[in-house]
Amino acid sequence: MTYIVTDNCIKCKYMDCVEVCPVDCFYEGENMLVIHPDECIDCGVCEPECPADAIRPDTESGLEQWLEINRKYSEIWPNITEKGDQPADAKDYDGVPGKFEKYFSAEPGEGS
Numbered sequence: 593m594t595y596i597v598t599d600n601c602i603k604c605k606y607m608d609c610v611e612v613c614p615v616d617c618f619y620e621g622e623n624m625l626v627i628h629p630d631e632c633i634d635c636g637v638c639e640p641e642c643p644a645d646a647i648r649p650d651t652e653s654g655l656e657q658w659l660e661i662n663r664k665y666s667e668i669w670p671n672i673t674e675k676g677d678q679p680a681d682a683k684d685y686d687g688v689p690g691k692f693e694k695y696f697s698a699e700p701g702e703g704s
C-alpha cells in the first residue's frame with residue numbers, strides 16, 4: 593500500500609506534509625502535491641498533518657484515479673522537502689467539490 597494525495601489538496605497546497613515525511617517522497621505540481629507510491633514507506637505520519645484532510649491510504653475504496661495521478665506526476669514533477677508559502681486564497685478553496693475537474697494543473701511546481 594501507499595498513502596496518496598487527493599482532490600482537496602488542489603489550490604490549498606498547505607505543505608505541512610512535506611516537513612514530516614521521513615523519506616522525502618512528496619513532489620510538487622503547480623497547485624498540488626503528490627506522493628511517490630514506490631517511495632512512501634506507509635508510516636502514516638503525514639495524514640493527520642494535512643489541514644485539508646487530503647492525504648489518504650490507497651486501501652480506501654474509490655481512490656484508483658488518485659493512485660494513478662500520484663504515480664504519474666511523481667515521476668514528472670520536482671521533489672519538495674521544505675514547506676513554502678501556501679496560496680493566499682487556500683482557505684477559499686478548502687472543501688470545494690470537484691476540484692480536479694475544475695482546477696487541476698499538470699504543470700510542475702518549483703520543488704525545493
Ligand code: SF4
Pocket residue numbers: 597600601602604605606607608609610624625641642643644645646647
Ligand atoms: S498538507 Fe495537505 S493540502 Fe497541504 S500540500 Fe500536503 S497534502 Fe496538500
Ligand code: SF4
Pocket residue numbers: 595612613614615616617618627631632633634635636637638639
Ligand atoms: S506515509 Fe510516511 S512515507 Fe508516506 S508520504 Fe506520508 S510521511 Fe511520507
